[in-house]
Amino acid sequence: MDKPMSQYAADAPRVLRDFLTYISTIQGKSAKTAHEYYLDLRLFFRVLKRNKGLVDRDMPMEQIPIDDIDIPFLAEVSLSDAYDYLEYMSGERPTQQNSALTEYGLNSTSRARKVSAIRAFFRFLTDKKHLLEYNPMSNLEAPTIRKSLPTYLTTDDSIKLLESVQGEYAERDYCILTLFLNCGLRVSELVGLNLSDFQGDTVRVLGKGNKERTVYLNDACKLALERYLPKRLTPHDRDKNALFISRNRNRINVQTVKWLVKKHLGQAGLDTQKYSAHKLRHTAATLMYQNGVDIRTLQNILGHTSVNTTMIYTHIEDSSLREAAAKNPLASVKPQDKPS
Numbered sequence: 224m225d226k227p228m229s230q231y232a233a234d235a236p237r238v239l240r241d242f243l244t245y246i247s248t249i250q251g252k253s254a255k256t257a258h259e260y261y262l263d264l265r266l267f268f269r270v271l272k273r274n275k276g277l278v279d280r281d282m283p284m285e286q287i288p289i290d291d292i293d294i295p296f297l298a299e300v301s302l303s304d305a306y307d308y309l310e311y312m313s314g315e316r317p318t319q320q321n322s323a324l325t326e327y328g329l330n331s332t333s334r335a336r337k338v339s340a341i342r343a344f345f346r347f348l349t350d351k352k353h354l355l356e357y358n359p360m361s362n363l364e365a366p367t368i369r370k371s372l373p374t375y376l377t378t379d380d381s382i383k384l385l386e387s388v389q390g391e392y393a394e395r396d397y398c399i400l401t402l403f404l405n406c407g408l409r410v411s412e413l414v415g416l417n418l419s420d421f422q423g424d425t426v427r428v429l430g431k432g433n434k435e436r437t438v439y440l441n442d443a444c445k446l447a448l449e450r451y452l453p454k455r456l457t458p459h460d461r462d463k464n465a466l467f468i469s470r471n472r473n474r475i476n477v478q479t480v481k482w483l484v485k486k487h488l489g490q491a492g493l494d495t496q497k498y499s500a501h502k503l504r505h506t507a508a509t510l511m512y513q514n515g516v517d518i519r520t521l522q523n524i525l526g527h528t529s530v531n532t533t534m535i536y537t538h539i540e541d542s543s544l545r546e547a548a549a550k551n552p553l554a555s556v557k558p559q560d561k562p563s
Contacts, residue, residue, distance in 0.1 A: 234288065235261065235265070235290070236289060236290055236291070236292040238292065238293065238294065238348070238354070239261070239268075241347075243257050243260065243261055251433055252433075253432060253433050263337045264341070267341060268289040269284055269289060270284075270307070271300065272289075274307055294354050297354075301359055302359055302362060302363060305359075305363050308337075338365040339365065345358050373508070373509065374498065374502050374505060375508075376404075376506045380493055381510070383491045384488060384491045385400055387490045387492075388400065388490075394450050395467060395468075397451070399467060401447040402444060403506075404503055404506055404507050405441055405444050406440070406524070407511070407525050408428065408438075409431075409504060409526075410480055410481060411477060412429065413480060414475055425437050426438050426440060428526065432528075458474070467480075481500045485500075504525070508521060508524075511524070512537070518530060518537060521533050
């Protein structure tokens with residue numbers, strides 16, 4: 224579960240708590256987003272203090288306190304400080320905390336999110352609270368993110384995955400996979416589903432930024448739910464409304480869903496390094512687009528704020544386009560060999 228806002232008081236300075244409250248209550252950011260911003264800014268402050276010699280250089284990063292961060296300190300922060308921080312993120316920061324096998328250096332996507340948190344924080348200080356005379360991060364650019372085409376399962380591989388599901392919780396896992404492959408849900412959206420979200424052939428989905436959307440259920444989804452619900456474990460009272468229940472009788476969590484998807488991919492003989500729970504969302508989107516769903520409709524189904532995000536699916540190789548090219552009556556015409 225996300226950390227409640229009140230629990231930040233132990234180590235977060237007042238100015239950071241005010242910012243987190245602002246993005247949650249005024250901007251309507253989700254608790255998950257607020258928590259990620261908190262973690263990103265906490266690390267930023269820690270790196271700043273270490274780089275400025277305010278703590279022992281050998282002090283473990285996670286032990287550097289941030290409760291003394293105040294406006295005079297922030298007024299001295301420069302664009303160069305942010306560049307030093309990003310240099311640390313790209314070279315020294317471990318990708319997996321507390322792991323002896325970790326690699327170092329976060330990818331551009333992770334660093335871009337941290338830049339977003341920094342820029343939003345300093346905009347808040349200058350434009351909303353007027354605590355700084357000017358915004359030192361106004362020209363801070365995010366790392367360029369290389370956009371790659373989504374990885375997805377073919378129709379045959381998707382069927383193979385579904386047909387391979389077995390085990391004690393087969394009905395639950397089959398239902399999870401079916402919703403992923405047919406509705407294009409994010410993992411966080413799937414684990415957040417409640418029994419009360421279902422109404423006839425629709426389900427209400429709570430997406431990023433607490434934005435709700437309605438997703439229609441096809442026959443495969445309805446049948447999977449009908450077979451799962453009688454086998455649904457009786458949950459603890461606090462999770463009595465949760466759709467998917469773990470063996471511990473709690474609402475199933477994100478990590479468990481990711482694990483079980485990997486398990487079933489392996490049982491189906493599919494590449495567990497290449498595919499994941501999120502790739503099933505890509506699969507649903509790709510198969511819908513390839514079979515005639517227009518881009519605006521797909522945007523609504525996936526819950527994308529901008530259609531530009533959805534447009535990536537238009538660049539995926541479309542078998543129907545290949546077939547159309549092959550059916551051109553001139554496709555078999557070959558150049559004639561001419562005598563030299």
